[in-house]
Amino acid sequence: MFRNTMPRYEVLSEDAMATLDKGWRRLMSEIGVEFMDERALDLFRKAGQKVEGNAVFLDPDFVLEQVAKAPAEFDLQARNPENNVHIGGDSMAFGAVYGPPFVREGDVRRDGTMNDFRDFARLAQSFSVLDSAGGVVTEPNDTPLDSRHLDMTYALQTLTDKIYMGNVVSGVNAADTIRMTEILFGSREAIEETPALISLINCNSPLRWDDRMLEAQFEYTAANQPVVLTPFIMMGAMSPVTIPAALVQQITEALSGIALSQLIRPGAPVVFGSFLTNIDMQSGSPTFGTPESGIGLLCTGQIARHFNLPFRTGGGLTSSQVPDAQAGYEALMTLMPTFLAGANWVMHSAGWLEGGLVAGFEKFVIDAQLVEMLQHEFTPMEIDEASLAFDAHQEVGHGGHFLGAMHTMERFRTCFYRPFLNSSDNYERWMRNGAKDTATRAGEIYKKKLEDFEAPPLDDAIRQELEEYVTRRRAELGD
């Protein structure tokens, strides 16, 4: 997996951080956070926090004590150990888009299906820059609602040998996902010792954690599986319009969720989550790749480090309907700050289109290209005497060229990163090759990947046990 050992780009001064610190302390203790779950309220009450209705007024110092129990870094095991992932520190792990009900391939936009889900899982397996297909890579609308978490988990387990995300629609779904993961890894103990699932717990921002998400959090945290506590903030709608206010709210929400996890199981792995952008104040539409979201992202990294927590943010976000210029530059407007901030867990790294409503096949390839380019850009170069190539200058002299120099011949195969999608063909050659734009070339690449796909090997007995589990549970769930 990728380690980002380049410097972090930090934009908050110490004064600014102190102001934010004062801000979340006040918000946490005076406005408080709602938890729509009795068990959560009980835990907070027993820990001496003030609870009124569903609102918990948390003592900031108590919160920091809980936060200090969470590990700063942790491992996640994949069924192929080569695909194990480390969350935190310099590590950056990348998962595909999460949640879109629709898909786009070429000019066609339609409901996502289970077949699409499987194809995206296959693509995530095929692109080595991705550490995970994520979770709901598209909503499989053609499968029964109550049991589709079983089908999705089974697809992630069998079509990929990378880490995957847990279903969070309900506590029941979470329990099923954990049970299927126990089957894949052999036992509950095996996954409690080294977690194998990472799950997204979204806040119903502002300042409310909803019942179903909390149910899922209880299941996952009790099983020592990491949860990504994520304020879901579109500034102007779910938070005030000022970035500092959104940051303060984000801290309050994330830390309150993290404190809960530590009450459920002290030391359980958690991730400081961030999904932060702004709406267009004229239309109310969410917008992505905006200057405000870029700044918010950079600040989020600095804030997570301030609390010594791994963090999630970023991705290839865009509002664009199609994989065009806007899709390309908006994706990068988020992905570049993602690398500058050194985000540890990057959801939506590939395939996000149309504000997250659409999983795009061509966009998936474009984003994989961007992540790969950035991984190369954020790899420090070596600077030593040999790299200065004085001998090459002696050989070439003034006004010549280095194409045939010894120094070049020794290095030409590996010296520069070679993209798989970008074209640098000259005009004549590009015309001869069909004058294909980037989306067209991306379409050819994903189709070839799917044609060539071979599922990673899986023990027959495990596969059978998983299938039996899915069949039995589907029947129990009435589908």
Added chain:
Amino acid sequence: MFRNTMPRYEVLSEDAMATLDKGWRRLMSEIGVEFMDERALDLFRKAGQKVEGNAVFLDPDFVLEQVAKAPAEFDLQARNPENNVHIGGDSMAFGAVYGPPFVREGDVRRDGTMNDFRDFARLAQSFSVLDSAGGVVTEPNDTPLDSRHLDMTYALQTLTDKIYMGNVVSGVNAADTIRMTEILFGSREAIEETPALISLINCNSPLRWDDRMLEAQFEYTAANQPVVLTPFIMMGAMSPVTIPAALVQQITEALSGIALSQLIRPGAPVVFGSFLTNIDMQSGSPTFGTPESGIGLLCTGQIARHFNLPFRTGGGLTSSQVPDAQAGYEALMTLMPTFLAGANWVMHSAGWLEGGLVAGFEKFVIDAQLVEMLQHEFTPMEIDEASLAFDAHQEVGHGGHFLGAMHTMERFRTCFYRPFLNSSDNYERWMRNGAKDTATRAGEIYKKKLEDFEAPPLDDAIRQELEEYVTRRRAELGD
């Protein structure tokens, strides 16, 4: 104009910088730099430098003495004082694409014409993020070669009231450009006191300054007009394949040209130039927006600051043939580091397509959008008690929304940057509006800008004098 007061992103350690320092000192003194101009060789010889043939073996400490004479920052006057530009420090000035022989509008790619040149000049005038149309915004192939510099300069002077670049094809062309600028600003003294022209002097890398460029440099520097001494490096062809070697060569070339300017006129304004990318080692094609060029750009900023010089680099570079996803993300792969490095003079900020062979009308709009987004992103936010919006939280509480909150109502018009090109329309609305992709929308925007264009006012007497000059010189040049 834009001032970038965000932190600089620096990736070179002190050790790395020391290694680069040793490298250029050795290259400068042992391999030397060729100057294909007798006057230049004379100046170096008289200053005690070793000259053999056209090669000058420069004493690094002598070079640093010369470099120290150059101003770290300087002003450039535009005929509209509101468009004056500062080069250096926190300032970033943006000019359009420079040099393309071809243009693209929509599906049509063809030779650039004088009409195209004028249209691009009008667009540069229309977009407030651009400080200049630059110079050869496209090559006007339908005008006589010997006198087209007159037509281009006249167009830049009359269709824009921003700063513009000087022609560098020959000393004669440079002298004409200076003379026309004297007419526009009233006198030679007026432009010697505050320069009004900035000119690009490219090195014939590796390590050679060619005769025509040097002729132009002599003219401009003697007139106290800034020159941008620019190593033109496509790594693998014009430099060794290793980035550190390219950086060392870039320092050697740029500083040698700057030293010459200081011998011509001590204290004359100069800019440390960089045009640095790599070729595809399989095809030999130049590539843009690459990881290597991004790193090179960040290093260049740090190096220029090390020598206390203003610097030029960056732009919206791409290899793409059309304004598609690749064009969008490659442009940003260069523009984002341009801002992270705080480049002072940014050529090719708008319109660059197809490796610089094409000036694209749609791409011009896309790039202007990117520069504007980045200018907002690189504007520090205010963080104070008021920005934390505690009162808004008191008003909204848990799980509500901020759309109607007082804090929002007071700020909603200006709180977020509003892009002019990006669409965040939902699917239904986007379809209803014609399902236009970004390039299509960009096409509508530039056509509307050209329709609405009004040339900035110019004194009739000055216009007449300029026209007479162009007519007379055209005749003298035999066109």
